[in-house]
Amino acid sequence: MELIIGKDLKKDYQTGEVAIHALKGVTFSIPKGAFVAIVGPSGSGKTTLLNLIGCLDRPSGGRLMVAGMDVTSFGKTDAAIFRGKHIGFIFQSFNLIPVLTAYENVEYPLVMVQNISASSRRKQVQDLLAAVGMGDQQKKMPDQLSGGQKQRVAVARALVTHPELVLADEPTANLDHDTAMSILALMKKIRKELDTTFVFSTHDSRIIGEAESIYRIEDGILKTNGNGGGRGHD
Amino acid sequence: MTNLIKIAARNLFRYKRRTLLTLSLIVIGVLFVAGFMAVTGSFKNMMIGQITDSFVGHVQIHRKGYLAAIENLPLTMNLKPQAARKVEKILKETPEVEAFSSRIKFGAMFSNFTETTNIRLNGVDPEMESKTVPLLLPRIMEGEKALKKGEILVPELLARGMKVNIGDMVVVIATNRDGSVNGKQLKVGGIMESATGPGGRDGYVHIDDAVEILRMEEKEISEIAVRLKDFERLHEVFGVLDGKLSGELNKQGKPVFEVHTWEQLSPFYNIARMIDMMTFFIKIMLVAVVLISIMNVMIMAVYERVREIGTIAAIGTLPRKILSMFLIEGLLLGVIGAAIGGLLSIALVFGINAAQFTYDFARQTDIVLTASVNPQDLFMIMGIVILVAVVASLQPAFKASRMDPIKALGYV
Numbered sequence: 255m256e257l258i259i260g261k262d263l264k265k266d267y268q269t270g271e272v273a274i275h276a277l278k279g280v281t282f283s284i285p286k287g288a289f290v291a292i293v294g295p296s297g298s299g300k301t302t303l304l305n306l307i308g309c310l311d312r313p314s315g316g317r318l319m320v321a322g323m324d325v326t327s328f329g330k331t332d333a334a335i336f337r338g339k340h341i342g343f344i345f346q347s348f349n350l351i352p353v354l355t356a357y358e359n360v361e362y363p364l365v366m367v368q369n370i371s372a373s374s375r376r377k378q379v380q381d382l383l384a385a386v387g388m389g390d391q392q393k394k395m396p397d398q399l400s401g402g403q404k405q406r407v408a409v410a411r412a413l414v415t416h417p418e419l420v421l422a423d424e425p426t427a428n429l430d431h432d433t434a435m436s437i438l439a440l441m442k443k444i445r446k447e448l449d450t451t452f453v454f455s456t457h458d459s460r461i462i463g464e465a466e467s468i469y470r471i472e473d474g475i476l477k478t479n480g481n482g483g484g485r486g487h488d
Numbered sequence: 489m490t491n492l493i494k495i496a497a498r499n500l501f502r503y504k505r506r507t508l509l510t511l512s513l514i515v516i517g518v519l520f521v522a523g524f525m526a527v528t529g530s531f532k533n534m535m536i537g538q539i540t541d542s543f544v545g546h547v548q549i550h551r552k553g554y555l556a557a558i559e560n561l562p563l564t565m566n567l568k569p570q571a572a573r574k575v576e577k578i579l580k581e582t583p584e585v586e587a588f589s590s591r592i593k594f595g596a597m598f599s600n601f602t603e604t605t606n607i608r609l610n611g612v613d614p615e616m617e618s619k620t621v622p623l624l625l626p627r628i629m630e631g632e633k634a635l636k637k638g639e640i641l642v643p644e645l646l647a648r649g650m651k652v653n654i655g656d657m658v659v660v661i662a663t664n665r666d667g668s669v670n671g672k673q674l675k676v677g678g679i680m681e682s683a684t685g686p687g688g689r690d691g692y693v694h695i696d697d698a699v700e701i702l703r704m705e706e707k708e709i710s711e712i713a714v715r716l717k718d719f720e721r722l723h724e725v726f727g728v729l730d731g732k733l734s735g736e737l738n739k740q741g742k743p744v745f746e747v748h749t750w751e752q753l754s755p756f757y758n759i760a761r762m763i764d765m766m767t768f769f770i771k772i773m774l775v776a777v778v779l780i781s782i783m784n785v786m787i788m789a790v791y792e793r794v795r796e797i798g799t800i801a802a803i804g805t806l807p808r809k810i811l812s813m814f815l816i817e818g819l820l821l822g823v824i825g826a827a828i829g830g831l832l833s834i835a836l837v838f839g840i841n842a843a844q845f846t847y848d849f850a851r852q853t854d855i856v857l858t859a860s861v862n863p864q865d866l867f868m869i870m871g872i873v874i875l876v877a878v879v880a881s882l883q884p885a886f887k888a889s890r891m892d893p894i895k896a897l898g899y900v
Contacts, residue, residue: 310802310893331806338804345897349799353498365491367804411803 518829611698798896822877
């Protein structure tokens, strides 16, 4: 079953008088439960593609279905509601809220996005923090955590709402090799346990091999590589 | 909401020094306005009290047109006994009226048998007058603090000029409404401290003596001064009295009476208005201080947290919640600043009163400054601060809520 279907997706930007074609008609599909890496050199369009899949941006052309919904023409509010329900995000720089503890950072989407009651969210948050190996660091503020610990908290935050899809933009770029591998192993473990689809962008050759499907993108054109299940658009 | 408040509060104390600086600006602003209002309010109340309690009263009732000709003290414009009784009946039936005093005002010649000068005289019933203007008798500097028949209370400056003392006999000569002249010998019963404003140099005689000097067959009243039970309700009671009295028409269908508050009778009302005007401008300054300081701190907050805003927007926080988060930050700044400012203002008022500052007003010296801050005024100042704090946060909060998550996440 396909979780994401993109048909002839295009994204153009206008910088002054210069038009930039970041995506030049990309067609692909990602099945539910996949562990997909989007790879390519800087400026190739992988972040643009992630932004479109994550409903953070709207395509200039084509059609995009995520979790059975046509998200192509979502407005700001609809997109925010959709993201809050269906998508988790992991960022390169962790992006934890500095005034909240590890526990509160994970709790945040349940409180601010999904309005879950305090009693039902407590166990959910504690279980997830334990699952990412941060059960004993709950009360620490982000500035008291190492990079790897921060990313573990960020993974827990992305998963706390039980999203069908987790998008990670260069999730290991700011981590050393061992920590990067452990974060990747954690993501894979959770993917297996929760059947969550993971799509991450990277140009870190060390972790590309860990992906089950690899989508190579070059100059705004997507090419399938390795054992990927997507289709390139040449 | 609790979580929004928690996040907003923590964000505020993320930059302690800046928050404290902003808070201190708000606190100083509130303190300044409350302190100014407490001191000037005290001065204003003292001044109004002096004027109304010494001679003007809170409200005055005249025959229509009398006030326009008051400088001439026209006897032809006095209220006929029947009209005066009608007013007195209405005043007695009005529960908000504490006391009233009917006066006969007239111009006269004042002679000490060697020199003569002119004087404005008020014929009053001492008991009613004391109830209506309680500071009248305390103004008697020399002599018994009373007004008896056959005696005259002479204003200090006139007594000094005419070299009259307590117990001296003087002659008062006046022209009655028919144009004939009459005089009466009176004993100087008291020398009065000059009060400030109109009537401050007036002399007083018993109303029966005024009737005799003016050869009135019946008491024809020039004005009726009224004292209210609650001065704060002045305009409300004025409206009631005016409503009752303005309906009275003469045979020609014209109004018989005119009712005025002290504000329309005393030039000191303009000083009171000036004080109010200054207070208003001070409040505007407070608004500006709060507006600029909170807007500044909130713009900085948004500017410094662009990536954070991008993150919370990306994970699905709705724009209106982001807007609320920043509005609550501004609101908290306003509430904390207003609360601390309010408490310190009360302390300031206690401090001023404990210090027993004194000042002079007109001929009165060493008046102790009795600062007081009306709870209603204090709550109003605090309310203004809180409202302005929210208004000042609107633009930065709106900007944060409209931020494009992609641009915000990529912001360095």
